[in-house]
Amino acid sequence: MISVDEARARILRHFHPLEPEKVPILEALDRVLAEDIYSDIDIPPFANSAMDGYALRSGDTMGASRKSPVTLKVVADLAAGHTTHLKVGPGTAIRIMTGAPVPEGAGAVVRFEETSEGLRGSWGPTVEIYKEVSPRENVRPAGEDIRRGELALAKGTVLRPQELGILASLGRPEVEVIRRPRVAILATGDELVAIDEEIGPGQIRNSNEYSTAAQVMRYGGVPVRLGIARDRVEELKAKIEEGLAAKVELFLTSAGVSVGEYDVVKEVLASEGEIDFWQVNMKPGKPLAFGHIQGVPLIGLPGNPVSAMISFEQFARPAILTMLGKGPREKPEVEVIVDEEVTNSGRRGFIRAIVTRQEDGYHARAVTGPRGSGILTSMVRANALLIVPEGTTLVKAGERLRAQMLDWREGVE
Numbered sequence: 587m588i589s590v591d592e593a594r595a596r597i598l599r600h601f602h603p604l605e606p607e608k609v610p611i612l613e614a615l616d617r618v619l620a621e622d623i624y625s626d627i628d629i630p631p632f633a634n635s636a637m638d639g640y641a642l643r644s645g646d647t648m649g650a651s652r653k654s655p656v657t658l659k660v661v662a663d664l665a666a667g668h669t670t671h672l673k674v675g676p677g678t679a680i681r682i683m684t685g686a687p688v689p690e691g692a693g694a695v696v697r698f699e700e701t702s703e704g705l706r707g708s709w710g711p712t713v714e715i716y717k718e719v720s721p722r723e724n725v726r727p728a729g730e731d732i733r734r735g736e737l738a739l740a741k742g743t744v745l746r747p748q749e750l751g752i753l754a755s756l757g758r759p760e761v762e763v764i765r766r767p768r769v770a771i772l773a774t775g776d777e778l779v780a781i782d783e784e785i786g787p788g789q790i791r792n793s794n795e796y797s798t799a800a801q802v803m804r805y806g807g808v809p810v811r812l813g814i815a816r817d818r819v820e821e822l823k824a825k826i827e828e829g830l831a832a833k834v835e836l837f838l839t840s841a842g843v844s845v846g847e848y849d850v851v852k853e854v855l856a857s858e859g860e861i862d863f864w865q866v867n868m869k870p871g872k873p874l875a876f877g878h879i880q881g882v883p884l885i886g887l888p889g890n891p892v893s894a895m896i897s898f899e900q901f902a903r904p905a906i907l908t909m910l911g912k913g914p915r916e917k918p919e920v921e922v923i924v925d926e927e928v929t930n931s932g933r934r935g936f937i938r939a940i941v942t943r944q945e946d947g948y949h950a951r952a953v954t955g956p957r958g959s960g961i962l963t964s965m966v967r968a969n970a971l972l973i974v975p976e977g978t979t980l981v982k983a984g985e986r987l988r989a990q991m992l993d994w995r996e997g998v999e
């Protein structure tokens with residue numbers, strides 16, 4: 587039996603970032619930038635006002651206060667998006683809105699609140715200034731955010747909404763990012779029927795196809811759903827051919843990897859490629875297959891729905907993130923105080939748990955109700971997997987462990 591870490595390392599050796607492609611920026615969200623982005627403009631492109639107020643010469647406001655205001659002549663009114671050929675000379679001001687270009691001659695802006703307009707709520711040919719302003723006050727200089735020629739976004743950056751905003755400011759509707767991996771999903775088993783079929787005697791619906799496809803999507807891959815292959819060599823071969831024709835970068839199968847059982851999955855995979863069957867020292871999810879078919883890697887997930895999901899998180903997620911250029915990034919983990927005693931098999935345990943944040947840190951307890959590897963509702967009740975180290979069979983209340991966060995919502999039960 588090999589450890590989770592070893593299985594992971596053996597799998598990840600075979601994955602590398604995929605090549606870049608050019609996409610519209612909204613399709614680049616959460617993907618890895620594959621080019622350096624230099625700015626060919628200043629942002630902002632011109633000095634502009636940070637406030638609604640009056641553009642003036644700061645020297646003119648010397649000594650100004652509510653008791654002894656300075657009165658200036660208002661020579662223009664300037665809204666954002668407009669310019670003026672008028673200049674601000676001594677004793678004059680231009681009424682200005684946020685984002686409007688600061689006119690020539692003006693070194694500062696005083697806010698409405700510090701003027702007679704703020705007091706009266708109206709304006710006219712003159713304005714009283716109630717406060718001294720310093721040079722450049724309330725002026726956003728050209729290039730304050732990004733300077734022309736500057737590296738605005740470096741290759742390798744994961745693009746979040748704020749990075750997409752920068753690309754928009756730079757006038758880049760398209761960008762080069764690492765392309766998304768295509769991941770084939772293939773359920774196997776005579777007992778399976780499709781989502782829209784009635785279940786007959788001895789049958790269950792193929793839920794793994796959907797939970798696995800959703801996991802693929804969540805981490806940035808493109809699921810290619812191949813449906814169900816019955817436990818017959820010809821059917822399985824045909825599905826695999828379909829996946830190869832769809833040019834997938836990864837096959838994910840479910841079920842038929844339990845060691846010792848008669849299974850056509852093993853037979854076909856062994857004849858079409860090289861496949862290792864492993865027992866991984868974890869619970870749930872002991873059986874796992876890994877190998878290649880015609881050069882395409884295949885991770886054979888266990889059939890039990892919970893085992894399939896947890897094995898995906900440990901092995902398929904890092905493979906997908908690696909292909910996306912994000913590196914094998916660990917699942918986010920937090921240190922937790924265990925609130926109730928937990929028993930464990932002695933293998934690395936992934937206990938479906940609820941983690942909550944409390945004053946002294948994060949706390950965890952196992953979800954209530956049945957938690958077998960076939961009980962998908964145990965995943966529904968959980969927001970985390972409590973990780974019990976190999977060799978530990980009992981965790982007492984008050985002990986500290988690590989928990990892998992499935993998501994960050996709290997109070998799911």
Ligand code: AMP
Pocket residue numbers: 773774775777778790791792793794795840841842843844888889890891960
């Ligand atoms: P196996 O790995 O074939 O021994 O299957 C383990 C358990 O998982 C069995 O109870 C199967 O019925 C169940 N199972 C297998 N494939 C799926 C699937 N695609 N969706 C839901 N349950 C499944």
Ligand code: MG
Pocket residue numbers: 774775841842889
């Ligand atoms: Mg089976």
